[in-house]
Amino acid sequence: MLARLYLLGVVVLLAGCQGTSVVLDKSYPRPLVKTIPLSLAVYYSEDFKTFRHVKKIKDRGTFVVELGASQVSLFDTLLTGTFSDIKQIESFPPIDPEPDASGIIVPEIVKFELSIPDYTQDKIYEVWINYRMRLYAPDGSFIMEWPLVAYGKTPVKFFKLKQSSLTRATHVALRDAGAQFILGLDQPQLRKWLSSQPVATRYPSRSGADPE
Amino acid sequence: MKNIFCSQGNLPVYGVIGLFLMLPACTTAIIDEVRHDYIDVADGEKIVIVGRHHKSEYETEVDFVECVGDGIFRQSGIQVVPEQVFVDSLYPWFEPRTAPLRLKGMENLLQKTDIETQLSAMGVRHIIWIDGSTEVTSKAGSMACGASLTGASCIGFVTWDSEAVYVASIWDYKNRSAVGKVSAEAKGTSYMPAIMVPIPLVARVKTTACQGLSGQLKTFLTSTEDDQ
Numbered sequence: 396m397l398a399r400l401y402l403l404g405v406v407v408l409l410a411g412c413q414g415t416s417v418v419l420d421k422s423y424p425r426p427l428v429k430t431i432p433l434s435l436a437v438y439y440s441e442d443f444k445t446f447r448h449v450k451k452i453k454d455r456g457t458f459v460v461e462l463g464a465s466q467v468s469l470f471d472t473l474l475t476g477t478f479s480d481i482k483q484i485e486s487f488p489p490i491d492p493e494p495d496a497s498g499i500i501v502p503e504i505v506k507f508e509l510s511i512p513d514y515t516q517d518k519i520y521e522v523w524i525n526y527r528m529r530l531y532a533p534d535g536s537f538i539m540e541w542p543l544v545a546y547g548k549t550p551v552k553f554f555k556l557k558q559s560s561l562t563r564a565t566h567v568a569l570r571d572a573g574a575q576f577i578l579g580l581d582q583p584q585l586r587k588w589l590s591s592q593p594v595a596t597r598y599p600s601r602s603g604a605d606p607e
Numbered sequence: 608m609k610n611i612f613c614s615q616g617n618l619p620v621y622g623v624i625g626l627f628l629m630l631p632a633c634t635t636a637i638i639d640e641v642r643h644d645y646i647d648v649a650d651g652e653k654i655v656i657v658g659r660h661h662k663s664e665y666e667t668e669v670d671f672v673e674c675v676g677d678g679i680f681r682q683s684g685i686q687v688v689p690e691q692v693f694v695d696s697l698y699p700w701f702e703p704r705t706a707p708l709r710l711k712g713m714e715n716l717l718q719k720t721d722i723e724t725q726l727s728a729m730g731v732r733h734i735i736w737i738d739g740s741t742e743v744t745s746k747a748g749s750m751a752c753g754a755s756l757t758g759a760s761c762i763g764f765v766t767w768d769s770e771a772v773y774v775a776s777i778w779d780y781k782n783r784s785a786v787g788k789v790s791a792e793a794k795g796t797s798y799m800p801a802i803m804v805p806i807p808l809v810a811r812v813k814t815t816a817c818q819g820l821s822g823q824l825k826t827f828l829t830s831t832e833d834d835q
Contacts, residue, residue, distance in 0.1 A: 424698035427725060519663075546704070550666055550740075567660075567703065574699030 488535030678821025739773030
């Protein structure tokens with residue numbers, strides 16, 4: 396019995412010394428927005444699809460956040476919920492122009508940062524993700540870009556593992572990225588481009604929403 | 608309204624250590640209410656309780672929001688939509704950085720989006736926002752623990768004060784009005800003496816605040832003008 400207790404103690408101590416790995420949930424809610432009757436293509440680069448953030452903090456171990464699959468899932472849910480037709484393309488610039496798409500959206504991560512309570516003296520875990528959203532014409536020529544800054548936090552809780560706290564903070568940041576993306580659709584330059592697209596006849600909305 | 612909550616405990620069934628563990632420390636609670644109007648939760652209508660998560664220094668705990676919802680349902684039978692279900696159904700309009708902080712913001716949201724249809728489909732009319740948290744305000748004492756091949760033991764004495772402060776604001780989105788506020792403030796001191804084994808005597812301030820707030824919210828939601 397005593398030997399088992401010591402073994403348990405050793406396991407707990409070793410668990411405290413090793414790094415923290417964050418693997419995120421891939422389910423995100425569909426946004427409650429009026430569908431924009433427009434056909435778009437989206438391109439996720441290999442870097443974007445497999446993005447992982449590794450941070451070593453002195454005396455605190457290594458923190459690894461596997462973001463790639465989760466952020467692809469987030470943008471898939473967002474885009475399919477916002478536009479009437481979304482197609483994922485495997486190469487960019489496209490070899491041939493995308494005939495059915497009005498444009499190509501390319502999200503990319505500019506910066507990922509995390510802070511832990513032991514490191515900052517604050518009692519919260521925080522995550523920042525800076526995205527750059529780029530919009531291209533079907534032939535791959537650049538139209539516009541806009542920044543998307545996401546933030547998530549979660550407070551320190553007694554007996555709560557730092558892994559689950561950091562996972563929650565990252566999940567909140569990704570949901571915030573989705574919220575900022577939806578709010579960003581209202582910016583004048585993008586609205587102007589959206590309203591200039593001849594969408595009503597070519598790409599009818601799945602939801603039956605009237606084009607604006 | 609001021610209440611002092613102390614457990615009487617269950618006498619010596621579990622021995623001395625068990626007795627200590629059964630005796631939580633005392634907590635003091637103050638419950639307050641401001642009412643602007645009487646409300647009528649119709650049959651089949653649900654309410655939703657949502658925690659505030661936008662402040663940088665704290666956020667309302669998910670388990671506290673659940674506790675208040677369970678308390679209201681248990682005492683009144685009023686159905687409460689779980690916070691996560693509500694927030695997911697209205698994504699992304701009730702996220703920490705997008706949720707309306709004032710009624711004006713809620714009005715704008717209702718005009719710009721389809722959330723009114725979604726709220727009606729969920730059967731929700733009243734939204735209760737809870738803002739606050741439970742914090743340890745001060746600590747004193749020290750404890751030393753050691754382990755050897757023959758066993759482990761601790762010695763010392765630690766004490767800490769906790770404070771739970773929560774304010775619930777009740778909105779009627781159909782009338783675009785704030786119908787009132789209920790607040791709960793609970794304080795308590797916890798102790799942990801250790802002679803060989805640490806014995807925690809924890810003041811359950813969060814539970815006390817939850818019980819006080821849910822009880823008062825139940826009264827707020829169910830009382831009519833005739834009751835006064």
